[in-house]
Amino acid sequence: MTAENNTKNIDKTGRLYGIGVGPGDPKLMTIKAYEAIKACDVIAIPAVSKAECYAYQIVEKIYPDIAQKCIMCTPFPMIKDKKKLDAAHEKIYSDIVAELQCGRTVGMLTIGDPSVYSTYMYIHKRITEAGFDAEMISGVPSFCAAAARLGIPLGEMRQEIHIIPASYDVEKTIEYGGTCVYMKSGKKLGELIKVLEKATALGRKMDVYGVTNCGMEDERIYRGVDELNSAEGYLTIVIVKHYGNG
Template sequence: MKNTEKTGILYGIGVGPGDPELVTLKAVRIVGECDTVILPAKSKEDCIAYGIMKEACGKIAEKELICMPFPMTKDESRLTAAHEQIYLGIKKLLDNGRQVAFLTIGDPTVYSTYQYIHKRVVKGGYEAHIVNGVPSFCAAAGALGISLADNKEEIHVIPASYEIGKTAEFSGTRIYMKSGKKLGELKQMLQKQQKDSRLEVYSVENCGMMNEKITTEVEKLDDTSGYLTIVIVKEH
């Protein structure tokens, strides 16, 4: 049950994969109406989501900007402590009646750190809304000019920063999100699988950004590619 005395509202805003023209009209409107914008980074210069939104909504530069970085770790205790600290910071803003926008790349419902905060805010009795953005894997398929699935084909969206070994057994289309550090392992797995199966392998790094890089062969997958690399595998 929501506490009606808490007038602040939190908006989790997806800014899409990188192209400012893919930021939704709704996202631009809400950022323009909010008092405070949360950036999940150490500085606005380090925040990819801010750079994207600034191109789409110039008003963001006039807003109160608060940086709340998330630790890049899999240590559950550190993550929980960080999420709680960020929540408490946002809670103070909501208690003061602030309308708060929390920016995230891609879509807030797909492997987004925003969800850890959203759940706490809702549990605390505050009002929170999700503003969807274009998912990066959809934009990547568009950049490649391919379909992710046809007819009865399945789609599997996989967080590549975790265990990927068993995913070779999945049929249909496999989408490996945030593949950067695992590209070497993923490349070896796909090369081995390609000996027995007919695969189409694509990768898009920094989709929609000025430094976007597209690869269409498994042998050309670059082990040094960055965190924002998507690998799409279609098996026939």
Template sequence: MMGVLYGIGVGPGDSKQLTLKAVEAIKEADVICLPKADKDKCRAYQIALGAVPELRYKKILSYEFEMTKDEAALEEMHKDFYQKYKALVKEGYNIGFLTIGDPTIYSTFGYIMKLAKADGIEVEIINGITSFCGSAAASGILLCEGEEDVHIISGQKDIDEALKLSGTKVIMKSGKQVAKIKEKLLALENQGEISVWAVADCGMETEQIFRGAMMIPDDSKYMLTIIVKEC
């Protein structure tokens, strides 16, 4: 009997925020997959370990993904990683793929899931608390209420048009573009059009909360979520 591939969201950073279903799936998985070669440096692993101590005794399959925008290179890395555990699933082993936040939001798991489904492998997604929900809670604000819309925006592209959308804007994956994004937000904030919050390393010991665009650091932070609300 073929095994199952589980995409397990471990939440943004606090081990106490893992869902009961995520904890159960991690405990029952025969093999755990990590999108980083060194498990001690893998945030998803460290978050899960805090809730499931026996995770340290699980068989681990890991892979170091290079940070690149080369689509062909990314595709090859995903295929290479997938091949590492494809045979195990077909032999009946259940695989748990850990991902920060939720597997359905900007996750490496999405690419792996497509390959698995194409091979007829059963896939189950186990949701986790998203970074933007965690960041809103940490900032003490609501993402939306009444008839307000919420827009999830990639900071890797031009956000000018997205900032014109009505409702709350959540900017993720700002990376090296954070200084440019900050400049645009600061201009709108100074005009009294928006209010800005940002959280780095949400839920972790290194968590930082920034109120106002001016306070957002110019340097790139991998785990930075920016929330923009209309005034």
């Protein structure tokens, strides 16, 4: 019997919150997120431990009492094996449902905003389909914070803005107009740099920027493809502003 079937005749007074805690700077966490975390009975973190969770580390700096909360570790494995991935999602879902069935409020932390390539959405969809209440609390997206840190606009007038996940075929994006934002590009950074270098050699006019660990103590900023060559880290955002061919 699935977890969905088990919930049919159970009091569904529990509530799930998907809480965006911003990109890294604790001061960018919203008041609404702060208040929701304080009010939740259980805090779910997308990692195997507090020490390995970026989102938890952000909150702890602004709200140290989170350490006294009941913490549920819900690691989302970054794997392509569908059976293993489904099994991991099922366990996370079942663990959260067990808390909601007892009438508890659960806050699942996510870095940035829960609506932007967040693993939280897998759980949100299933929880609402099962009849429980779930609410998303917006956080400052990392690419907005990165643009502010760089002092550049993401879009002006009629410029397009393209938000591109790291798993995408980056070579297909080189002909896009306006601004391209490459999210969590750490693993494909080498490939992206080669594509940008090739496009530049062919006369494509562009400005290239990068930020690693935006708002964190070890934040690093890069301007131009040459500087980007020294970038490393999973939380690296690359912003490319295209101006066409020379």
